[in-house]
Amino acid sequence: MALTKQTITDKIEIVGQYNHIQVREVIQVLEDGNVISQSFHRYVVAPGETSTDSKVSAVISAVHTQDVINAYQAHLAAQNT
């Protein structure tokens, strides 16, 4: 009866005007290869940020162009006090 844990990136979404990349990970606990428990963990990659996940990095390269990064920075600056 071996217990193992694995984290899988199971959903990558591109949302909003500035192509935020929403990433959902599923964290699974397995017993002898059978999933006995799982939960979700999320994070968002904003324009200009990086990721250690190769799949997410590929998406970043595709959608976070310099123009998008610049526009997002200007968007944030407009909200700052």
Add this chain to the structure above:
Amino acid sequence: MSLLKTNEIQNYNGSSLTLTASTVSTSAQLNTGGNISVTGSLNVSDDSTTRTNLGLGSMATQNANAVAITGGTINTVQPATGQSLTIKDEDGNTAITVGTDNTAAGYLSLSFGSYHGDSGQAGSGTLTGNTLDDYEEGTFTPTFANFTTGNGSVFGIYRKIGDMVTIYCGFTLGSSSSFLGTMHTIGGLPFTALSPTGSATENNINCLMKDVSSANHHGFARVQRGAATIAYPHIDSLEGGSNLISSSTPFTWVSSDNMTVFGQYLAS
């Protein structure tokens, strides 16, 4: 071939009666007060009446494209051990799945976009207002600007119902935790906030800072539009300046002091 006509055949001692033939047939009913034992197959011409007499109902109809469950009640539908139960729509798409108790899938999984809270609205063109199109819960890892967790701890959980996201997160200082400056942002939110057009304001967030040796301090913050960031957690009504959270605001932070953040915002 001879024909025997009689109204009743009874074994001489009243026990079982054995008919030995390649085929035993009757054009009407075959009645017995006891049991009928058939070694071979039992063929009947009136299937429907036979199913009813046997108490099988229409579920027993084989090779039917549509099985109508009529009469009686069904209290339990239970799949075989280790198997999930799936209900599909007319196109074969999974609508409802009841998972097994040893798999990671939710015990009851609804295919969102197809659940309607008010079936009476179906077809009226106002279904959207009664549709639950998403539910999800999980964790996220908040990042507090200019704050080093050290041996302290951070936590973050979320619940998303439709496009409304509820977050609850915070940190507890450890002996090696430290502030490096003003905590101007809290990042790492699980969903990007809606960026409405016009001058709509950001979503308000509440903060509670607990000085374990003294009192609680209440504060505020806001989720930035079109971002996954909480901006400028602060105390008092004025955002900015000395009201922003720092190593000395709203108190001098020490080990075990903690901050919790709670609020809701609309996802993009």
